[in-house]
Amino acid sequence: MSASQKTDSSAFVAFANSVFTTGDMYRLFDQLEELKRFLFKDKGGTISQKAGFYMPKNLAPTFLEIESLGLEPAEDLTQQRFLDSVIAYLRSLPLVKMTLAFEPTDSFVKKINGEVSDLIHQKALLDITVDQHVMGGAIVEYRGRRKEYVLSQALSASVEKLTRALLEKKAP
Amino acid sequence: MATYSNVLLLLIFAIFIVGVLVILLVVLNKLYTISRSFEVSEHTTRRKGRLFGKKLKDEIDTEIEEILSPVKKTFEREVRNHLEKLATEAEVRNEQMTKFIQDQQSGVVRESQFLIAKSLEKINRELDQYRKNRLVEVDDQVRQIILSAAREVLGRSISLSEHEQLVREALDKAKKDKVFA
Numbered sequence: 001m002s003a004s005q006k007t008d009s010s011a012f013v014a015f016a017n018s019v020f021t022t023g024d025m026y027r028l029f030d031q032l033e034e035l036k037r038f039l040f041k042d043k044g045g046t047i048s049q050k051a052g053f054y055m056p057k058n059l060a061p062t063f064l065e066i067e068s069l070g071l072e073p074a075e076d077l078t079q080q081r082f083l084d085s086v087i088a089y090l091r092s093l094p095l096v097k098m099t100l101a102f103e104p105t106d107s108f109v110k111k112i113n114g115e116v117s118d119l120i121h122q123k124a125l126l127d128i129t130v131d132q133h134v135m136g137g138a139i140v141e142y143r144g145r146r147k148e149y150v151l152s153q154a155l156s157a158s159v160e161k162l163t164r165a166l167l168e169k170k171a172p
Numbered sequence: 173m174a175t176y177s178n179v180l181l182l183l184i185f186a187i188f189i190v191g192v193l194v195i196l197l198v199v200l201n202k203l204y205t206i207s208r209s210f211e212v213s214e215h216t217t218r219r220k221g222r223l224f225g226k227k228l229k230d231e232i233d234t235e236i237e238e239i240l241s242p243v244k245k246t247f248e249r250e251v252r253n254h255l256e257k258l259a260t261e262a263e264v265r266n267e268q269m270t271k272f273i274q275d276q277q278s279g280v281v282r283e284s285q286f287l288i289a290k291s292l293e294k295i296n297r298e299l300d301q302y303r304k305n306r307l308v309e310v311d312d313q314v315r316q317i318i319l320s321a322a323r324e325v326l327g328r329s330i331s332l333s334e335h336e337q338l339v340r341e342a343l344d345k346a347k348k349d350k351v352f353a
Contacts, residue, residue, distance in 0.1 A: 101327075101335060101338075104339075112339065135330070137341065137342045147351050150342075167310070
């Protein structure tokens with residue numbers, strides 16, 4: 001691996017650490033695509049300098065971090081390639097689909113993302129769907145493996161047992 | 173002289189004519205006699221012929237009777253035998269026909285019983301299936317009612333922290349099930 005590639009990977013991690021869900025990722029893609037508009041304007045400097053006032057607030061710390069570490073390229077063309085590479089890197093992150101019964105808070109999403117990333121030993125993104133029919137727990141899907149750990153399943157089993165007992169006129 | 177000669181000639185000619193006539197009469201008489209004798213003879217012959225014919229006929233009849241008598245008996249015997257044979261055959265045929273009809277009747281009865289049994293079996297099976305389907309439908313409806321009621325109650329009763337705890341437990345189980353392996 002070359003030195004520049006090493007540098008790029010380190011820079012990408014900073015962006016990856018700022019996203020936790022697929023929703024976050026697509027928002028970041030939009031923002032990075034917007035930043036490309038400020039390139040090739042005959043202005044020198046870093047991307048944040050070129051974007052100036054239009055730099056999104058959530059991205060400012062990340063760009064400051066990579067700039068301070070000297071991980072950001074200087075030229076327009078290389079900066080554009082850098083942004084494309086960030087997008088490609090984020091697209092390559094593993095996805096874990098989760099179906100929940102409630103709308104999770106941001107802090108809970110971060111916690112879950114951390115736990116999942118630890119379990120698969122790399123940064124992962126959560127694709128969260130809210131479905132009240134699951135009642136509680138979660139349906140987890142990763143690389144084609146799908147498991148349901150939901151209350152609705154347990155409840156259905158209990159109700160079926162109960163109704164069968166009732167229909168057979170047996171004491172539940 | 174000439175007249176005398178002429179008269180003489182005439183006389184001779186007349187005598188000749190008379191002689192010829194006499195001869196003709198004699199000849200005619202003879203012919204008549206012969207004809208009569210022929211007629212008599214023919215009549216006799218015919219009468220004899222009739223008698224002979226009658227006698228011949230009687231003899232032939234007798235002969236034929238003698239010849240035909242055994243043939244007639246044989247023929248009558250054959251006819252009787254044939255009729256007896258036909259009667260026997262007709263009886264056998266009749267018995268066969270009776271047996272065939274009886275077999276057909278019993279076959280029809282058996283087939284009818286079989287068809288009725290099959291129909292009954294089919295109806296029973298369909299009734300069973302219908303009953304089962306209805307029971308399954310009722311079962312499903314009851315289950316859905318209870319499930320929706322339980323969801324309603326449980327959905328309201330689970331707090332946010334309990335939801336979060338349930339998700340953590342789900343992740344632990346997923347880890348144990350090697351979903352993330």
